[in-house]
Amino acid sequence: MLKEERHQTILTQVELHNRVLLTDIAERLDVSIDTVRRDVKELDQESKLRKVHGGAISLGYTTNSTRNNNIYALSQKIIIAEKAASLLKNGAVIFIDGGTTCLEFARIIPLDIQLTCFTLSLPVAMVLNNKPNVEVIFVGGQISREAQITIGAMATNMLSEIKVDYSFIGTGYVDVSYGLTDFDWDIVQVKKAVIKASKKTVLLCISEKLNSQHRYKICDINAIDTMVTELDWNDDQLKLFSSHDVHIF
Amino acid sequence: MLKEERHQTILTQVELHNRVLLTDIAERLDVSIDTVRRDVKELDQESKLRKVHGGAISLGYTTNSTRNNNIYALSQKIIIAEKAASLLKNGAVIFIDGGTTCLEFARIIPLDIQLTCFTLSLPVAMVLNNKPNVEVIFVGGQISREAQITIGAMATNMLSEIKVDYSFIGTGYVDVSYGLTDFDWDIVQVKKAVIKASKKTVLLCISEKLNSQHRYKICDINAIDTMVTELDWNDDQLKLFSSHDVHIF
DNA sequence: ATATTATTTGCTGTTTTATGCAATTTTATT
DNA sequence: AATAAAATTGCATAAAACAGCAAATAATAT
Known part of the structure; x- marks a missing residue:
């Protein structure tokens, strides 16, 4: 043998x-x-x-x-989270999405920065609640069991009544030409509402999810203002996005 | 093994x-x-x-x-939670308050019972989210850091638009003649809104909090339909509540 | 094909770890 | 203070891990 x-x-x-x-x-x-x-x-x-x-x-x-x-994916998410955290300004009103990358982002927010944070993710809310200088506002609604976020009309309704300076969304699937997509209709609806509610949108995205699409469309690529990945981009790669008004970070 | x-x-x-x-x-x-x-x-x-x-x-x-x-320090709360859980009916639409006693109640809810649960407590929502047959709806709003519940106008607003069969509130301080009270104005406001939003109100209350009052009033004692404590009540004790329309359990 | 080298395998004795039992001390409750 | 339950300690036993060794097997060179 x-x-x-x-x-x-x-x-x-x-x-x-x-x-x-x-x-x-x-x-x-x-x-x-x-x-x-x-x-x-x-x-x-x-x-x-x-x-x-x-x-x-x-x-x-x-x-x-x-x-x-896997540990590799986690370290990627931490790199993204650190980059995104460097964008934070004192006193800002922001929104933080659900998902593991955004959770990592929430964890990494410095204790001394003063923020008002909207979120619809239960774990994110729990993490933020331990930051002494962050005021947390939870977007209510029906809870999606797996995603641990609020979805549905109640959530989109509440989102339609707020406005934030920056939203940090950790959405799944990004195709340069087609835009952002996801496979869950309910989640797509809230993400659309979030983007609508924010002056600037920051997308946290692991590079492996680039150039993939799913069933439902969230928005065009140029609805995103800043895209944060774990990569160091060279000029050739940046060219892909040059025609769109997206800041790559 | x-x-x-x-x-x-x-x-x-x-x-x-x-x-x-x-x-x-x-x-x-x-x-x-x-x-x-x-x-x-x-x-x-x-x-x-x-x-x-x-x-x-x-x-x-x-x-x-x-x-x-010691392991039995929680036992009072667990006794209350078990009693309260026996009141649950399949298919009911209920509300669960924040606080450790209500969290205990949420944890003890049997896995096979089908419920729709509103809550404004982050820990309660997390617990309920692991029950396969419970649909969770979170009441949004500003999060109170210590209490880990939503408070403020956004919460009371959302509560004013819902109606539940039973609410389980774990409020603090109960005086037979004066009614329910608390020391936090914001929390009092949401509790008032919860009671208003429910057809029947069940109060989970540790006996040591009986006959004490605080600054702000929540409601009269007869706004409560059922009061659950960890005690076995004898007739003499029950007499205290006899003039009020409260079911002691 | 044969010899030489390297690797794998099973065995031995030794060391470490896991587990249960009994005696004693500590802790909690009445 | 008295009592009962639980924690701690020390110890015995057994199982598992480890290190070293030699035989068996595989790989390579001649």
Whole structure:
């Protein structure tokens, strides 16, 4: 039996049951426990699973609390959040969207800056509420279970009655020529309302979501005033956006 | 059973019930109490929960009262919450107030009951959002930092446009003859609006807050339809309320 | 093909870790 | 203060991890 086959079997078992015992694997593969131990050690070093005393567990199984997306994506979001935070001005009235990138942005807001923040995201509101100099105003309405934001007529209604200096939206899918899109109609509606309610709109966007589209349109690309990504843009790349009135950051 | 699995089970139980007894866990996992104690100790050191005498409690219950180090300190609130939950009917449209007692109530709502819940409390909304059969509608407005609820004109405005079957309010200070009071004017305003928006009002109240008053009046005692406390009331005690149209539970 | 080298595997003894039990101390409640 | 429950401590046992070694296997060079 080849090592690679064993590795494959172990990974399959881990995915299937969320956990395995070294003794079970050793018996099933008919190899010594030491071999299994060495296999699991390697797989652990390759970050394919997590080795624990007596066995191994699936990576996804580790925590149910803070959705531990991959670490790489998180670091990208933090880069974006830091860039966006540098745009903040004292005393501003802003809006912060839902989603993990915007949550990261909310977390990174300095404690000494004075802001009035509208939001429709429950986690964002919780985070902002711990900033001593931020006044939080929550946009009410029906709560979307997965997204943890308010959606629906009540939300768009309330949004139609407010005006903010800057909105920071973390919307999904951006195509230079077609504009911003999303796959959820309700979410598209609130995002449209948010953009309408803001004098300037800042888009927080991971580069991998560039040049992709979904079912429903939010707005044209030039409805965005500033786009923040994790990249350092060179002139060639910037040219793509040159015809649109978007500031790339 | 791997240690990691036990940890996960313990954490899940803590999230669900806010508190667990070491003896319960030991029985459920079929390990000795010492093992459970060691597990909980580790989880405490990892800040995944808070270990207390006899068990563990969920974080977020950092009630910074000095001697809240026993597992039964929450029991009054849980007794009230359980009583109140028994009043729930399938399909009802209800409102849930802020505060720790109401949060306890929200947590204890059975997973299988179908409800539409309005709330103005961020923690309550987060909890309800994890109940598969509860539709959550958040009352928007300015967020009160300490209370973690919405206050102000925006909130009372939105409340004036809704009507619920039952509201569960966890207001502070109750005096049989004078009525309900509180020391925060803004909170009094929203509570008044809530009572107005509900066909029936249920008051969740720890007995120690009975017969005390504060600056601002919320309503008369007979504006309350049902009062839930942690006590078993005898006839003598009930007589106090006999002249008012309040159902004591 | 054969010899040489490198890698893998299983075994041994040792060390570490996990677990349960009993005796003692601490804590909470009446 | 008295009592009962829980925490702590020390200890024994067993399981697992580890390190080193030698045989077996695979890879490579000659």
